[in-house]
Amino acid sequence: MGFSAEFSRKMAEKGWLGLSIEKQYGGQEAGFFRRYVIVEELLAAGAPVSAHWIADRQSGPLIQRYGSEEQKQRYLPGICAGQSFFCIGMSEPNAGSDLASVRSRAEKTVGGWLLNGQKIWTTNATRSHYMIALVRTSGSAADRHQGLSQFVIDLSAPGVEIREIKDLNGDAHFSEVFFKDVFLPDDTLIGDEGAGWEQVTAELAFERSGPERILSSIVVLEGWLNWLRATPQSHDEKLGRAIAHLATLRELSISVTARLAAGESPIVQAAIVKDLGTSFEQELPVMIADALTADPRLQPPRSLMETTVFVAGAAPSYSLRGGTREILRGMIARGLGLR
Template identity: 65%
Template sequence: MLDTLPLTWIPEEDEALRTEVRRFLDETLKDIPDDVRARSWLGFDAAFSRKLADRGWLGLSLPRHYGGAEKGAFARYVISEELLGAGAPVSAHWIADRQSGPLILKYGTEQQKSYYLPRICRAEAFFCIGMSEPGSGSDLASIRTRAVHNDKGWLLNGSKIWTTNAPRSHFMIALVRTSGEPADRYKGLSQVIVDLTLPGVDIRPIRDLSGDAHFSEVFFENVQLSPDALVGEEGDGWAQVNAELAFERSGPERLYSSMVLVESWLRYCRRRGEAGALSSVTLGRIVSSLAVLRALSISLAGQLARGESPAMQATLVKDLGTEIEQAIPRLIGDAVANDPHACRDITLMRTLAYLEQLAPSFSLRGGTREILRGIIARGLGLR
């Protein structure tokens, strides 16, 4: 829907990918109901991820000699937009493709690049992110999980929480303390790659309000990592995390968390005929907000294509996007509540119910709004 609004520019060669991707998704997802597709980037389907890999749609920005397509940020934006807009189950490969691969490419050793990147491109290596910890809240710099250097590599102890897809991932990139104390804040932080099958790793799923168990708490008890588990230089973890979060926050996710619901509601309105004043106003608010957000999001893709790291700008888009993606289920819920016939559309009601339950988490993942606004304030020189 949003790609029909001529408010932004994507290079023609990248825009040309859209037709092929959309045709593939129309065929592949045709029998999947809206309430299932609403899970989209929380929907885990390894077989679907391998189909994307077979078409060369994973690792788009990675060099060809590592199995990638060596395309730019715009190509990945177009494919991501189509996948999320259609409600494709992309969770299996999403973190590896979006941030772990680019992070390893930028900071990893040649051995790490040669091992992990081809597997990411083939959908054979799924990653999760180990940042948040119990008791640390949003204060990421206060983490206590520690990796101690020994004669075998690194000995890991501690725990992580709210880790997406940990039970089904092969690896975790974990932010850990390799020197100093939590009071040292940003100093002494490093990132390590953890094979989640190693002895001493204990993964405990956390079930949310919607009944799903996307999140987990992960415990590490004397987990022995090899010497090459360290990503980049020791003590460089904080800089790496900020670069990684720029990748996370600069994509089209904010636009499309609730897009399946919007499309489902629009189909219902069309079947009903005249949508009514309330529905027309609601649709106008949703589409205008999403169109502006999409323009901002594409501008971030442009910055990435130029080799820039739009950390502050991506944070701003993430903050604005969180507000919009949380508002959509509420706005459509209000419109549906004033329509006595809507309850007959079971798929619409199930889709709405799922996103109403999930929406509170939108302002937590990738950083709370309070943390985001602190980053924005620093970027503007206000603090």
């Protein structure tokens, strides 16, 4: 997913950001499905949507749902204008799948909170204005889901330090973020103190069910399809299977969006979409790489080979980010009453 602040601003000018945000805060009040349709087109076209992505998908809806009136007025217009970019502060060095064990801690002080700790694997941290972070405000890691809260952290505040981490493809899209005595004014606490776990769980349903959980590898499929049309080969069956999966996943994703739009928090269904979706996204480059090299006499387009190899390299991350496969299946099992 490419990053272009200019593209994001142009999206906003078209009225294509903040579609589920109320008009009085600069949004379109057009609903989740208009957003779904637009996002799907953008992803299928490989548009550079990364800058506004997190703010538009989950930070904006989160602030609209849990934020105070003053907070909505402060943050939402910038999100809708494509000028405020957000990142997600969840994972820490010792809190990955076990998210409830976060140790970053905000201590109460006069007029606000003093934050110390560290986040990691934060996508776009160096290029975002704000982070919505899950931190401990009371108790200890042993208290698990109790005592966690969410704050909007201004990343330009004193005491915030960000270091990029290079990924295996050589890109630096994620970072480590350090907090040393960072002052968080009282009115940057989102929702209720201590309700952070419940809020983050609701937020993750947005993160896990969208079309991006299906379409990460779509550019490889489209490239392969173009080559198959130009150079007929006998891969109809493999192509058809990909389509059967893609069509089914899209229906699943839409059904979860319908529940989100109805104000529900379909946590289990979102986990199902994410696990099935990322499995598909991971299988696609594996299957296509094999098909591209099935006949050594044929030379696939160089750019298609490059994209396929790049996506195959990045694909293992799909079932890590936003909740690992094992965590998701555990959540489904809990939803079924097994634990």
